[in-house]
Amino acid sequence: MSAVLPLFGVRDRSPLELAPGAVHVPGWLTLDQQYELVEACRSWAIGPVPIRHTRLPNGGVMSVQTVCIGWHWQPYKYTRTADDVNGAQVAEFPANMIELGRRALVDAYQDPTAGDGYTPDAALINFYGEQAKLGMHQDKDEKSDAPVVSLSIGDTCVFRFGNTENRNKPYTDTELASGDLFVFGGPSRFAYHGVPKVYPGTGDPATGLAGGRLNITMRVTGLTAAPAQTDERRARGAS
Numbered sequence: 652m653s654a655v656l657p658l659f660g661v662r663d664r665s666p667l668e669l670a671p672g673a674v675h676v677p678g679w680l681t682l683d684q685q686y687e688l689v690e691a692c693r694s695w696a697i698g699p700v701p702i703r704h705t706r707l708p709n710g711g712v713m714s715v716q717t718v719c720i721g722w723h724w725q726p727y728k729y730t731r732t733a734d735d736v737n738g739a740q741v742a743e744f745p746a747n748m749i750e751l752g753r754r755a756l757v758d759a760y761q762d763p764t765a766g767d768g769y770t771p772d773a774a775l776i777n778f779y780g781e782q783a784k785l786g787m788h789q790d791k792d793e794k795s796d797a798p799v800v801s802l803s804i805g806d807t808c809v810f811r812f813g814n815t816e817n818r819n820k821p822y823t824d825t826e827l828a829s830g831d832l833f834v835f836g837g838p839s840r841f842a843y844h845g846v847p848k849v850y851p852g853t854g855d856p857a858t859g860l861a862g863g864r865l866n867i868t869m870r871v872t873g874l875t876a877a878p879a880q881t882d883e884r885r886a887r888g889a890s
């Protein structure tokens with residue numbers, strides 16, 4: 652009997668360019684990194700601003716659940732406090748995530764300088780249950796054209812990556828699996844994209860996620876923090 656080739660389950664980790672500036676790196680995160688991120692997300696999901704189904708101005712509710720760090724996102728702006736949830740300030744954006752974002756750009760663009768000066772200051776953390784989807788949209792509430800770094804953990808999904816003109820064709824459907832990195836920057840920074848489907852039960856529980864899909868998108872908001880009001884300014888009623 653011939654030996655079984657040890658290729659089963661091994662994915663090609665070379666970066667794949669879907670469009671200029673849009674790069675998919677399969678299996679970029681190690682299992683340990685995924686586990687650590689799941690733990691961190693679990694704690695952010697509890698508070699200071701709990702994870703929620705975002706309410707849209709048209710009265711709809713997103714099927715995806717979202718919690719933010721650094722800046723709070725609500726349709727369609729970033730704010731320091733989560734006024735549409737509990738009014739609290741979201742958790743700080745940790746320095747090790749900035750580092751991870753920089754390494755993501757270096758590896759995706761295969762350029763040792765690609766991460767220089769990249770300082771993401773917000774992340775949206777999305778949790779997809781079995782039925783959750785995300786419609787085609789652009790990430791355009793940032794006042795910066797710095798790349799978006801996306802990390803996926805848990806169940807595999809169909810990721811639809813479109814054009815910069817509208818939410819329709821042409822688009823490319825690709826699968827994002829646990830540990831995958833996807834970067835969209837440059838001419839693809841404002842491309843439409845969405846998640847039409849998640850495949851339940853495809854994730855590895857060793858990530859710490861028993862079910863569902865976690866996606867973290869790091870962004871540069873281009874916003875500066877409003878200076879904290881001093882007691883004196885507050886007493887004077889300065890706005």
Ligand SMILES: O=C(O)CCC(=O)C(=O)O
Nearest residue numbers: 775777790801846866868
């Ligand atoms: O879940 C994903 O892969 C994409 C998430 C996304 O597009 C977003 O949060 O804006």
Ligand SMILES: [Fe+2]
Nearest residue numbers: 788789790844
């Ligand atoms: Fe997005």
